[in-house]
Every structure is written in C-alpha cells, then in structure tokens.
Amino acid sequence: MSLSKTDRRLETEFSAAVTKIAVLAVLAATTAQYSALPADARVSAHPRKPVQKKGKVAPNVEALQRKAFTCYLQRNYIEAAKLFKQCFDVDPSDVSVNYYLGASALFANDVKTAEHALCRVVVMSPPDSEFSNLAMKSLKQWRKEFHGIEPYSQLENGRLMRWEKGKGPIKVWVSDGLQLPRGFVGPELDSEKCKALYSMFQRPGFFNQLETAVHYVPSYRDMVKNGINDWGWVASEGIVSFEFTDDPTKADVLYFWCPVSGAGSVGRTYYPWTRTSNARCIVHIETEYLRKWGARVPTELRKTSAHEFGHVLGLNQHSNNINDLMAASGKDISYREMTSFSSESAVTKNDYATLRALYELPAGELYSTMGR
Numbered sequence: 143m144s145l146s147k148t149d150r151r152l153e154t155e156f157s158a159a160v161t162k163i164a165v166l167a168v169l170a171a172t173t174a175q176y177s178a179l180p181a182d183a184r185v186s187a188h189p190r191k192p193v194q195k196k197g198k199v200a201p202n203v204e205a206l207q208r209k210a211f212t213c214y215l216q217r218n219y220i221e222a223a224k225l226f227k228q229c230f231d232v233d234p235s236d237v238s239v240n241y242y243l244g245a246s247a248l249f250a251n252d253v254k255t256a257e258h259a260l261c262r263v264v265v266m267s268p269p270d271s272e273f274s275n276l277a278m279k280s281l282k283q284w285r286k287e288f289h290g291i292e293p294y295s296q297l298e299n300g301r302l303m304r305w306e307k308g309k310g311p312i313k314v315w316v317s318d319g320l321q322l323p324r325g326f327v328g329p330e331l332d333s334e335k336c337k338a339l340y341s342m343f344q345r346p347g348f349f350n351q352l353e354t355a356v357h358y359v360p361s362y363r364d365m366v367k368n369g370i371n372d373w374g375w376v377a378s379e380g381i382v383s384f385e386f387t388d389d390p391t392k393a394d395v396l397y398f399w400c401p402v403s404g405a406g407s408v409g410r411t412y413y414p415w416t417r418t419s420n421a422r423c424i425v426h427i428e429t430e431y432l433r434k435w436g437a438r439v440p441t442e443l444r445k446t447s448a449h450e451f452g453h454v455l456g457l458n459q460h461s462n463n464i465n466d467l468m469a470a471s472g473k474d475i476s477y478r479e480m481t482s483f484s485s486e487s488a489v490t491k492n493d494y495a496t497l498r499a500l501y502e503l504p505a506g507e508l509y510s511t512m513g514r
C-alpha cells in the first residue's frame with residue numbers, strides 16, 4: 143500500500159519522535175547494549191529462556207538485535223523489520239523486539255506485520271508501561287491503516303494464560319439447567335473448591351444427581367450456545383478450536399447454573415489450573431438475574447455467555463473500552479450492535495485483535511484439553 147502526502151508527513155514526524163525515544167533508550171542503557179533497556183520495558187510474558195531449535199546453533203541474539211537496531215536508527219526500516227523478525231522468531235516474549243518489529247514494519251509500509259506486532263506489545267505488557275504506550279500511540283496515529291483497533295493487556299501477575307495450541311478442540315458442555323452440589327453453588331465456589339470438583343466429576347453418576355437451578359428456563363441453554371458460537375470464527379483464524387459435547391465427563395469447559403453467582407456478575411468463569419490433574423474450566427450463569435431481564439433475556443444472556451467464553455478462551459483481563467464484549471460491563475448494559483468484528487457477533491475487533499495476539503505469544507500458563 144502507498145501512503146498519502148499527509149501520512150508521509152505524519153510518518154516523518156512520528157519517525158523522528160520514535161527515533162528520539164529509541165536513542166534515549168539506548169542512552170539509558172549504561173552498557174550501551176540494546177538488550178539493556180529500562181526494567182519496565184523488559185517485562186516478559188514468560189520466563190526468559192532463549193528458544194533453541196534442535197540441531198541448530200542458536201544465533202547470537204544480542205548481536206542480531208544490535209544489528210537490527212542500527213538499521214532502525216539509520217531508517218533502513220525494511221532491513222530492520224527483517225532482522226527484528228528474526229529476533230522475534232528466537233524470542234517472541236521480548237517486548238522491545240515486538241515493538242521495534244512493529245515500528246520498522248510500519249515505516250516499511252508492511253501494515254499487517256506492524257499491526258500484529260504492536261497488538262502483541264499491548265497484550266503482553268502492563269497497561270501504561272513504556273512500550274505499551276508507544277504501541278498504542280502508533281495504533282492511534284495510524285488509525286485508518288489499523289482500522290482503529292485498540293487491543294488491551296492480558297498480563298496477570300506477569301504472565302499470559304491461554305489454551306495450548308494444536309491439542310485438539312476444546313470440548314464445551316452446557317448443562318440443561320444443572321447446578322453444582324451444595325457448597326459449590328454461586329458465590330460458594332472458589333478456585334480451591336474447583337480442585338475438589340475436578341475429582342468429583344470423575345465419580346460415576348455425579349452428573350445424574352445434580353439438581354436444576356431455580357428460575358431456569360430450558361430455552362436458556364440455546365441462548366448460551368449462541369453466545370459461545372459468537373466466537374465460532376476463532377478456528378478459521380488459526381487461533382484455537384472448540385466444539386460442543388453432550389458428555390460432561392469428556393468436557394474441558396462446563397457451564398453450570400446457579401440462582402446468584404456472587405460478586406455482582408451474571409456470569410463467572412473459573413480457569414483450569416494446569417498443576418491440578420483433570421482440571422476443567424467452570425462457568426457459572428445466574429438464573430435469578432435472567433428472570434429480571436424479561437424480554438431482553440435472549441440478547442443479554444447471549445452476550446453474557448459470549449463474554450464468559452472470551453474469558454474461557456484466555457482473555458482473563460477486561461477491556462476499558464465500554465463497547466468491547468470483554469469490557470467489565472455492568473448488568474444493565476444491553477447487547478450492543480457494535481462496530482463489531484462480525485455484525486452477527488458481539489465480539490469487537492479489539493477483542494479479536496487481543497485474542498489473536500495472545501495466541502501469537504508464548505504463555506506463562508497453558509491449559510490443556512482433556513484429550514491430551
């Protein structure tokens with residue numbers, strides 16, 4: 143693609159600004175090594191371990207980074223982008239490499255590469271950190287090229303969490319109104335209790351003994367499934383795949399119902415803890431509030447379900463943008479016909495860009511499917 147005159151002017155201005163920041167970063171690094179950027183800029187999504195491909199000698203990453211950065215400072219953006227891509231392939235969890243890959247690609251007119259890299263920077267960094275702010279600035283300044291996307295951070299306790307890729311579809315079971323046994327219902331359930339549930343799920347007849355939640359209406363189940371299907375495009379995007387199952391003992395994700403979920407939310411999602419055997423993802427949907435929604439139930443329940451499934455897929459952090467599906471929206475916000483990724487879905491392009499970036503990055507915590 144080619145840039146207009148105004149864009150060119152912006153490019154020059156922005157390029158000058160970025161170069162200045164980059165030079166400052168280098169000056170700040172007392173050892174004059176590119177890899178010695180400020181601590182804040184060195185936040186990693188997972189333990190920093192150089193990726194070593196079998197049978198090959200790991201390239202000298204530091205030298206490669208310095209070479210790439212020199213090209214960047216000389217405004218040889220095409221070469222810089224190429225070299226930063228090589229650095230990324232060696233260590234995708236390096237936030238500075240992702241940022242400079244994005245910036246170089248942008249100035250080399252490779253908008254697609256730039257978009258992916260800048261989104262990764264935001265997703266892997268704490269909000270308002272140095273590189274996150276720089277990446278957001280670029281995404282906003284080049285709004286038209288980047289379709290106005292505003293990804294959001296997914297970092298929690300310095301880690302990213304998501305499902306393992308390529309391990310078979312995530313199997314989802316939506317119960318027909320069933321609620322968990324006493325002591326595990328709604329606000330009674332916590333992460334520790336989930337661990338007890340995992341083994342209870344293995345007991346023969348466990349699911350047959352469960353009761354139906356009060357105020358449950360059989361049509362709710364399909365509404366929940368519609369919400370989950372709002373993410374149906376993730377497989378074709380090569381992110382991760384999922385399918386419904388009728389067998390709860392084979393499910394990775396289980397939807398239960400409860401009168402009140404607690405914490406003022408209609409839905410709650412409990413992540414599978416990978417250090418626990420047979421860990422599953424548990425979603426709670428509240429029936430009491432659905433009753434109050436009345437005629438709005440089909441749209442509101444679908445959105446609630448889609449929001450919870452966004453959590454299931456790994457979007458554990460909320461968006462600050464009230465229009466995004468993954469905003470920590472209040473109960474009173476209706477299903478919106480948003481500037482969405484698909485007109486059929488409540489998922490916005492911001493949710494999409496965030497999930498895509500999450501699955502392009504190494505994770506600190508990986509969830510495995512039961513079929514592992």
Ligand SMILES: [Zn+2]
Binds near residue numbers: 453460469
């Ligand atoms: Zn949420």
